[in-house]
Amino acid sequence: MIKFFVILTIISYSFCQDYINVTFKVDMSNETISENGIHIMGSDDTYTSFGIDITSNATIPAWNPSSLQLSDDDLDNIYEVTISLLPNTQYLYKFINxxxxxDxxxxxxxxxxxxxxxxxxxVCFNSIELCDFxxxxxxxxxxxxxxxxxxxxxxxxxxxxxxIVRWGYADTQLIERTDTLNTEGxxxxxxxxxxxxxxxxEKGLFYQYYKIVDNIQFREVYFNFDYNGDDQNLAERRFFNFDENTLEGSSVIIDxxxxxxxxxxxxxxxxxxxxINQEITVTWEVDMRPAYYQIYSGSTLNDIQGVIDILSPNDVYQLGVWMNGPATFFANGEEWTxxxxxxxxxxSKKMVDDGTNGDSVAGDRIYTIQLNYNEESTFGQEFKLGIGGGDNESGxxxxxxxNINLSNPRIKTYWGSINPLFYNAWDYDLNEPTIEACGGVSGDTNNDSEVDILDIVMIVDHLTSEALLIGDSLCQADINFDLSVDILDVVIIVSVILQN
Known part of the structure; x- marks a missing residue:
């Protein structure tokens, strides 16, 4: 009975006291807001409570991180709450994200x-200074x-x-933000x-996509071919440049x-x-024509770690090509030879174009290597290519x-596709050269501005040595751009004629 009387006396005394209203504010501009909201906790100098809730008149428990939530009704990133406190009293408190x-x-x-x-x-969250602007x-x-x-x-x-998308790298936001993308169904x-x-x-926006599997983030495979700065990290970020039509209050879509x-x-x-959880043989193919046409256009493929610079288009095929990197580990027990x-x-790391070891067609300028992988190998594989064994594909x-596809373990890639800005003599979407190596229409061997049966006859005569093609006629007969006039060109021209 005495204990009950004491408690009742304390409660009655607390409600009889005069209180003042105090509004707390915290600037969260520099923070990613927790989905659980912004809270405040604290106590008076007796450590028994943290004032009175002005809405419910309930006593706010001391140092409870979830009992008192702040709000941002005007969406200015300033969160606030008003509570009743005792006058002339010392309080300690913290904000919680x-x-x-x-938190x-x-x-x-x-x-x-x-x-x-x-x-x-x-006040700025977690700081005694003003928030950065x-x-x-x-x-x-x-x-x-x-x-x-x-x-x-x-x-x-x-x-x-x-x-998820992480955005705001390189101070293009005050803080880097993370948001989860959603899909319907x-x-x-x-x-x-x-x-x-x-x-x-002026700054634009640097950003990046990540996938999350088992709570682990995996960054997308992306290289910013337009980036010309010195920061290697930013060279692997996406960038969006806001145009002159972007005004205050605009809605912008980055697609x-x-x-x-x-x-x-x-x-x-x-x-x-x-x-991959199984043993498998993977056939790797690389189309070397982009290298040929880039050098043909006047470029040099510089060896960044040696002296095997490629100066002549013919060197591309005469010197051959090697595959190097983690994807080639099972070739000789080395990731990077x-x-x-x-x-x-x-x-064991040299690729061939002779119709053997998985190579589909000899002399078609598509080089091949077959590599065996065990069950502990990963689907994703990394590698680089080199003419004559030099590190001359890119920087x-x-x-x-x-990524290995177990149902179709044949992977085709193109030389230089890792740096298409440099290899501008090749279109990596259409997979054909962007420069004119010939003076006329591709496939038009008789230069009559039409591709028809007469062009096929001339190619057959060339292949049987009845009448050799020269100049533009020889160049235009190479319709598949593999720098060789052969039966493959005949097949393609027949297909073109039938389509027309």
Whole structure:
């Protein structure tokens, strides 16, 4: 009975005291807001409570990280709450980006109340300084959207995996933000709309897609071919440049759904790091024609780690090509065999174009190597190519990444596709040269501006040595751009005639 009387006396005393209203404010502009909201916790100098809830008149428990939530009704990133506190009393408190211990600020804040209501100035979360200011304009909305059908076909993404976008690298946002993209049903289109973001028109926006599998993030395989800075990390980020029509209050859509190997807005691809769980032989093919045409256009393929520079188009086929990197480990027990003479003397990593060892057609300029993988190998494989054994395909950090397909273990790639800006003599979407090596129409061997049966007759005569083609006629007969006039060109020309 005495215990009950004491408790009742304390409660009665607390409600009889005069209280003042105090409004707490915290600036969350520099933070990614927790899905559990922003809270505040604290206590008076008796450590028994943290004031009175002005809505329910209930006592706020001391140091409870989930009992008192702040709100941001005007969406300015300033979160606030008003509670009733005792006047002329010392309080300690913390803001929480979430609702559990561990989400709270590192240090306690203190407040000595006075005998009148007070509205505190906003403070920056987890700092005694003012929040950094981001110089930009507010958009009505910013939408990231993409299509993952290519990633699925490439064996790098499975419906059910999460995909997120991280944006704001290189100070293009005040802080780097992370948002999860959503899809409707089981489709392959994913999107996320951010309401009222701030952007800087001059800085643009660096960002990147990640897939999440078993709570592990895997970055997309992407290289920014338009980036000309020195930061290697940014060279592997996507970039969006806001155009002159982007104004305050605009709605902007960043659509990364283009089916392309080189377009900046191409859809994402991912490396599959799962084990294949079976032994398999993979046939790797590389089309070497992009190298030939690039040198033919006047470029030199420089060896970045040696002296095997490729100066002449004919060197491409005379010197041959080697495959190097983790994908070739089972060739000789080395991931990266030293470039140059050592690699050139490693026959197990040399690719062939002679119709053997999985090579489909001899002399078609598509080189082949077959490699065996065990059950612990991963689907995703990384490699680089080198003419004559030199490291002359492209610069540091630019490597091919391909995923093994167990149902069709033949992987075709193109020399130089890791750096299409340099290899501008080849179109990696159409897979044909962008320069004119001939003076007339491809396939028009008799130069009458038409591709017909007469052109086939001339090619057959050339192949049987009845009448050899020369000049533009010889060049135009090579309709598949493999630098050789043979029966394959006849087959393609017949197909062209039938289609027309």
């Amino acid at each position: 979430g609702n559990v211990f561990g 709270d600020e590192l240090e306690n804040r203190s407040l000595l109340t006075v005998d009148e209501n007070v509205i505190l100035e906003p 981001f110089d930009g304009i507010e958009l009505a909305s910013l939408e990231f959207t993409t299509n993952l059908s290519n990633a699925i076909a490439n064996n790098g993404f499975t419906l059910g995996n999460l995909i 089981f489709g392959t289109n994913f999107s996320k709309t951010i309401e009222i973001p701030k952007i800087n028109l 990364d759904s283009i089916n392309s190997n080189v377009d900046a807005r191409r859809s994402p691809l991912f490396m599959n790091t799962n084990q 030293p470039w140059g003479l050592t690699l050139a003397n490693t026959d 540091y950090g630019l490597n091919h990444i391909e």
